[in-house]
Amino acid sequence: xxxxxxxIECGAxxxxxxxxxxMKKNYGKWVFHSHPKPGVLYHRAESGDAIWTVKAGTQRQMxxxxxxxxxxxxxxxxxxxxxxxxxxxxxxxxxxxAKVEPLIKALTDAGYPVGGTANSVSMIAHTQGWLHxxxxxxxxxxxVKALMDELYEEFIKCEMPNRVKxxxxxxxxxxxxxxxxxxxxxxxxxxxxxxxxxxxxxxxxAVVARCPVAAIRPALVNGKPSLxxxxxxxxxxxxxxxxCPPMQINDPExxxxxxxxxGKNSNARSKPTFHKLVAAGLPNNAPRWPETAEVVKKILRxxxxxxxxxxxxxxxxxxxxxxxxxxxxxLPFTKYHIDDWRGSRATLNASNHxxx
Amino acid sequence: xxxxxYDTPMLDQLESGPWPSFVTGLKRLAKDNDMMVDLMGQLExxxxxxxxxxxxxxxxxxxxxxxxxxxxxxxxxENEKPVYxxxxxxxxxxxxxxxxxxxxxxxxxxxxxxxxxxxxxLIAFHGQSGDIMFQGIKTENVQPxxxxxxxxxxxxxxxxxxxxxxxxxxxxxxxxxxxxxEARALRTVxxxxxxDMHRPALPYKFKFKFSGCGNDCVNAIQRSDxxxxxxxxxxxQVNAELVQAWVAKNGKGELVNQVINMCPTKALSLKKQGNxxxxxxxxxxxxxxxxxxxxxxxxCVRCMHCLNVIPGGMLPGKDKGVxxxxxxxxxxxxxxxxxxxxxxxxxxxSDEDFEKLNDLARNILDFFxxxxxxxxxxxxxxxxxGLVNFLDGIGLEIDANMVAMPRNNPYxxxxxxxxxxxxxxxxxxx
Numbered sequence: 065x066x067x068x069x070x071x072i073e074c075g076a077x078x079x080x081x082x083x084x085x086x087m088k089k090n091y092g093k094w095v096f097h098s099h100p101k102p103g104v105l106y107h108r109a110e111s112g113d114a115i116w117t118v119k120a121g122t123q124r125q126m127x128x129x130x131x132x133x134x135x136x137x138x139x140x141x142x143x144x145x146x147x148x149x150x151x152x153x154x155x156x157x158x159x160x161x162a163k164v165e166p167l168i169k170a171l172t173d174a175g176y177p178v179g180g181t182a183n184s185v186s187m188i189a190h191t192q193g194w195l196h197x198x199x200x201x202x203x204x205x206x207x208v209k210a211l212m213d214e215l216y217e218e219f220i221k222c223e224m225p226n227r228v229k230x231x232x233x234x235x236x237x238x239x240x241x242x243x244x245x246x247x248x249x250x251x252x253x254x255x256x257x258x259x260x261x262x263x264x265x266x267x268x269x270a271v272v273a274r275c276p277v278a279a280i281r282p283a284l285v286n287g288k289p290s291l292x293x294x295x296x297x298x299x300x301x302x303x304x305x306x307x308c309p310p311m312q313i314n315d316p317e318x319x320x321x322x323x324x325x326x327g328k329n330s331n332a333r334s335k336p337t338f339h340k341l342v343a344a345g346l347p348n349n350a351p352r353w354p355e356t357a358e359v360v361k362k363i364l365r366x367x368x369x370x371x372x373x374x375x376x377x378x379x380x381x382x383x384x385x386x387x388x389x390x391x392x393x394x395l396p397f398t399k400y401h402i403d404d405w406r407g408s409r410a411t412l413n414a415s416n417h418x419x420x
Numbered sequence: 421x422x423x424x425x426y427d428t429p430m431l432d433q434l435e436s437g438p439w440p441s442f443v444t445g446l447k448r449l450a451k452d453n454d455m456m457v458d459l460m461g462q463l464e465x466x467x468x469x470x471x472x473x474x475x476x477x478x479x480x481x482x483x484x485x486x487x488x489x490x491x492x493x494x495x496x497x498e499n500e501k502p503v504y505x506x507x508x509x510x511x512x513x514x515x516x517x518x519x520x521x522x523x524x525x526x527x528x529x530x531x532x533x534x535x536x537x538x539x540x541x542l543i544a545f546h547g548q549s550g551d552i553m554f555q556g557i558k559t560e561n562v563q564p565x566x567x568x569x570x571x572x573x574x575x576x577x578x579x580x581x582x583x584x585x586x587x588x589x590x591x592x593x594x595x596x597x598x599x600x601x602e603a604r605a606l607r608t609v610x611x612x613x614x615x616d617m618h619r620p621a622l623p624y625k626f627k628f629k630f631s632g633c634g635n636d637c638v639n640a641i642q643r644s645d646x647x648x649x650x651x652x653x654x655x656x657q658v659n660a661e662l663v664q665a666w667v668a669k670n671g672k673g674e675l676v677n678q679v680i681n682m683c684p685t686k687a688l689s690l691k692k693q694g695n696x697x698x699x700x701x702x703x704x705x706x707x708x709x710x711x712x713x714x715x716x717x718x719x720c721v722r723c724m725h726c727l728n729v730i731p732g733g734m735l736p737g738k739d740k741g742v743x744x745x746x747x748x749x750x751x752x753x754x755x756x757x758x759x760x761x762x763x764x765x766x767x768x769x770s771d772e773d774f775e776k777l778n779d780l781a782r783n784i785l786d787f788f789x790x791x792x793x794x795x796x797x798x799x800x801x802x803x804x805x806g807l808v809n810f811l812d813g814i815g816l817e818i819d820a821n822m823v824a825m826p827r828n829n830p831y832x833x834x835x836x837x838x839x840x841x842x843x844x845x846x847x848x849x850x
Contacts, residue, residue, distance in 0.1 A: 068482040074575045075611035079518040079603050092592040096732030127445030128532040128541040135525035148521045148545045194466035198474045205442045213437030238751050239548050242642050276753050303752050316470035329642050331634035332725040333684050336641050350467045351430045373678050
């Protein structure tokens with residue numbers, strides 16, 4: 065063990081050595097920004113220094129060829145500095161306006177869409193899926209690639225009422241997070257239990273404790289210690305699956321896709337909101353998930369047409385009301401849209417506020 | 421040259437279309453990388469059967485208990501042998517990025533070189549917690565890969581029941597809305613508490629996130645156990661010239677529609693010049709030759725909307741600081757929760773201020789470690805014990821800014837009402 069060295073616990077690196085010199089020089093001293101065109105931002109500092117940012121979409125799961133190509137573009141057409149956004153877009157910062165157009169051309173020619181700023185549909189926040197997750201109900205990068213192909217024009221143009229943030233999640237844990245439109249796996253059948261494996265693989269009390277509706281209890285099955293699920297109580301959330309893989313929740317047919325809208329992380333205008341269920345039962349149809357894309361595009365079409373400037377998805381729906389949202393999008397309103405989880409009374413309409 | 425690639429008719433369909441294709445990237449790597457050939461084989465199988473085939477395990481580096489996501493294939497043949505043996509181990513190294521995710525190309529190229537040498541060549545910028553995810557490495561290569569990153573200034577991130585890698589927005593580096601040094605706050609809080617990241621021993625995960633203003637570009641309120649958001653407490657700054665330029669371009673009607681009417685607390689109004697209010701905190705800015713827009717700063721909630729619409733025309737005030745919210749988390753187990761206010765305002769400028777932020781973070785982490793149940797997030801713990809008990813535990817005073825409304829049910833014992841009134845009076849006079 066002599067050659068094992070203790071780690072250097074250096075933590076999060078100081079960004080200064082990696083930061084564009086103009087940004088470093090004017091750190092904390094910015095006073096103005098504008099949005100000259102889709103994918104381009106202009107920022108001006110107190111000192112009069114300016115910086116242009118060109119934003120491009122990436123596949124997030126990148127091979128080294130892609131990263132080197134993006135670096136080549138930064139060295140040849142930019143100033144050699146980039147950053148990534150929370151949604152895996154790459155941003156090139158340049159201090160000379162003359163570099164903006166050649167940079168856009170280089171990125172576009174290499175197949176990286178320039179856009180994603182302001183009132184566009186930005187890249188989809190997503191997770192790992194079949195590529196690397198241990199509990200996925202579907203893929204992540206593939207769903208995102210298929211959807212962004214469909215939403216490409218909305219990424220490179222800024223034609224929405226306000227910014228639109230999307231997310232996808234491969235199970236109900238929702239690692240993709242709250243979004244204007246969130247695409248999330250929804251299981252519809254209780255887990256199938258492999259009773260031969262439970263005793264060896266799972267810490268049974270921990271699994272029992274995970275269940276949000278207390279539907280799991282210890283049981284002896286075929287003489288072996290195992291678990292059983294009260295299927296009438298089970299809400300098919302899949303919470304038992306990560307701590308106990310023999311509680312197989314993923315099902316090629318019955319793990320469906322649901323769509324949620326109106327989540328917002330920003331405090332602008334209204335307080336941050338959680339997204340709400342609008343559609344479900346969509347098939348997990350790899351490799352391109354066309355049924356899911358159709359619903360997302362339908363919602364975006366109506367929002368684009370009906371939303372007023374600066375209204376995020378939830379601001380728009382708050383103005384027109386949920387009944388009209390369902391009417392305009394043509395999505396069916398079902399009993400499953402009426403919440404019955406804790407605190408659900410606060411989601412009911414306790415008024416005569418009804419639009420006709 | 422690697423071994424022959426498998427047919428991947430499903431994945432191939434993700435190569436067409438205008439968006440950059442990760443499948444094309446995987447194929448480029450597979451040309452001279454057996455691990456990627458087999459990774460594609462397994463991924464294609466997932467696309468066909470709609471099932472995932474990875475399981476976790478225990479893989480790490482010397483001295484740390486977390487930061488590596490182990491993945492072993494579960495796709496085995498009848499003899500229990502992996503169907504895709506070269507991708508039978510496909511672990512991920514989570515590496516913390518520079519705060520704000522800034523890179524020069526030299527660093528990016530160096531990361532590519534290291535990952536080609538030890539791993540698959542597949543890198544995600546970034547995971548949802550903010551890590552650079554170096555994906556695809558065999559167990560035996562994990563230590564040398566980590567050594568190379570670590571000896572050059574990079575460290576593993578968090579995984580499991582631990583302090584997690586953090587995120588801060590671009591903030592002070594390039595944004596006029598920034599109300600504090602986000603990168604410094606992140607590095608203060610994270611780098612002083614690394615023991616809890618590298619040696620997972622908390623009840624469950626704990627996340628800090630840092631946003632420079634209420635726009636909350638890193639989704640701190642929703643996605644972190646302790647969110648630090650920039651704000652200010654004096655009047656917002658106004659640049660009349662830029663406001664007038666906006667009105668000249670868009671018209672006064674749009675100022676009403678897009679700015680004044682969308683203010684959530686009706687803190688903005690349009691008035692004839694000469695009729696401005698003289699009340700404290702009210703500032704009027706001429707929008708053209710006849711009218712002005714009045715800003716009632718005491719009623720402004722720093723939501724950022726008008727600053728977003730008229731960039732530079734309206735700016736954060738000069739007396740900047742932060743609001744701290746606690747308890748944001750995802751769905752499991754009680755349903756998603758937003759963080760809620762525990763400190764309405766604190767300064768974050770001097771060394772002492774940053775020390776105070778770090779003390780608060782440590783204090784909350786300690787309380788969480790001692791009081792949360794196994795697999796319970798901070799938001800769930802607060803839901804269980806009540807906010808007042810949580811505040812008591814970490815030694816914070818109550819404040820009316822912590823609630824959206826007071827209690828609306830009488831189910832509470834109030835024996836100590838007089839005592840509590842006395843405390844309220846004391847707080848008021850402090």
